[in-house]
Amino acid sequence: MPSIDSLFRGLSFGGQQIVGLDIGSRFLKALQVKETSKGFVVERFGILPIEPELIVDGSILDSLRVVEGIKTLFRQMGTKTKNVTLSVSGHSSVIIKRITLPEMTEEELQESIRFEAEQYIPFDIDDVNLDFHILGSTETAGQMEVLLVAVKKDKINEYVSVVQEAGLTPQIVDVDAFALENAYEINYDIEPEQNVALINVGASRINLNILKGGVSVFTRDSSIGSNIQTEAIQKELGLTYDEAERLKRGGQVDGVAQEEADAIIQSSSDDIINEITRSLDYFKGTFMHENVHRAMISGGCSLIKGFVPRLTEMTGVEVEVLNPFANIEIDKAVEKELIREAAPQMVVALGLAVRRIGDR
Numbered sequence: 001m002p003s004i005d006s007l008f009r010g011l012s013f014g015g016q017q018i019v020g021l022d023i024g025s026r027f028l029k030a031l032q033v034k035e036t037s038k039g040f041v042v043e044r045f046g047i048l049p050i051e052p053e054l055i056v057d058g059s060i061l062d063s064l065r066v067v068e069g070i071k072t073l074f075r076q077m078g079t080k081t082k083n084v085t086l087s088v089s090g091h092s093s094v095i096i097k098r099i100t101l102p103e104m105t106e107e108e109l110q111e112s113i114r115f116e117a118e119q120y121i122p123f124d125i126d127d128v129n130l131d132f133h134i135l136g137s138t139e140t141a142g143q144m145e146v147l148l149v150a151v152k153k154d155k156i157n158e159y160v161s162v163v164q165e166a167g168l169t170p171q172i173v174d175v176d177a178f179a180l181e182n183a184y185e186i187n188y189d190i191e192p193e194q195n196v197a198l199i200n201v202g203a204s205r206i207n208l209n210i211l212k213g214g215v216s217v218f219t220r221d222s223s224i225g226s227n228i229q230t231e232a233i234q235k236e237l238g239l240t241y242d243e244a245e246r247l248k249r250g251g252q253v254d255g256v257a258q259e260e261a262d263a264i265i266q267s268s269s270d271d272i273i274n275e276i277t278r279s280l281d282y283f284k285g286t287f288m289h290e291n292v293h294r295a296m297i298s299g300g301c302s303l304i305k306g307f308v309p310r311l312t313e314m315t316g317v318e319v320e321v322l323n324p325f326a327n328i329e330i331d332k333a334v335e336k337e338l339i340r341e342a343a344p345q346m347v348v349a350l351g352l353a354v355r356r357i358g359d360r
Contacts, residue, residue, distance in 0.1 A: 028047070187326040276311065
């Protein structure tokens with residue numbers, strides 16, 4: 001799938017090993033994989049919690065501490081690889097659209113993409129990086145479908161800067177929704193004519209990518225995530241952020257009954273699920289009332305007790321937790337228990353780690 005890598009197009013970099021780095025608002029996650037004749041093997045992985053005030057609503061507020069976090073993560077991983085794939089998301093800074101254009105070659109579209117994109121992008125065309133992926137011909141002769149992607153330059157620069165300041169070399173900047181798709185396609189069979197919703201729910205965002213027969217037909221980002229569960233527990237029970245997080249993840253806090261916390265978690269979970277439901281309903285209304293046949297969920301929220309069955313109940317769609325290592329070998333040097341516990345949080349990082357310099 002497309003990458004927003006035009007910042008680096010035309011430059012020459014040595015080496016092909018690359019680390020997928022997912023910069024989240026509560027965790028920094030990284031994976032390094034190698035490709036063998038039998039498939040991919042995870043060589044190294046790392047996950048590091050960061051303070052909630054460092055990245056808020058996708059904006060990096062304390063770049064120095066984020067840089068230190070990235071350095072710490074790479075030290076803990078023990079990797080010498082400097083090449084990095086990272087990703088961005090956000091409804092206010094990332095636009096993904098399927099558009100119909102007259103048939104032309106990729107080279108011709110490369111020359112005209114700025115002109116073609118202007119009518120679809122609600123930003124100044126000079127303020128964005130553009131990329132595209134030709135999906136194929138339409139049923140109308142002489143027309144083709146193109147997946148158009150635009151990301152605000154200031155968003156890209158914000159994330160690229162912290163990676164560079166950490167002493168790393170950003171080779172590809174991708175989009176969270178496409179990283180999800182990469183991880184899914186490597187680990188699961190593509191079902192023709194089936195609509196599969198890939199849903200990633202992190203601390204402060206929801207990424208949704210609906211595939212039809214393995215091709216992305218609908219994407220949406222929402223600025224809501226499992227932070228609202230933590231904040232609800234804090235407010236209702238008068239706890240610190242760390243205590244609320246502990247309760248949310250099934251731990252204990254003196255003087256608080258787990259049943260009381262569970263009720264608050266379920267109530268706030270419904271706000272997240274309602275946002276997902278609205279996106280699924282919008283898809284159904286936009287695509288001639290097509291149904292979503294299956295949903296695969298990832299991100300830290302998928303680890304919250306009761307969230308997945310509640311999501312299945314409220315959406316009416318069977319939901320399964322996406323395993324990014326279902327079809328991938330784990331190297332014997334990697335702590336298997338730790339990586340399996342963290343697996344739902346590593347989906348985007350895996351989707352980034354399998355990218356290769358110069359691919360599309």
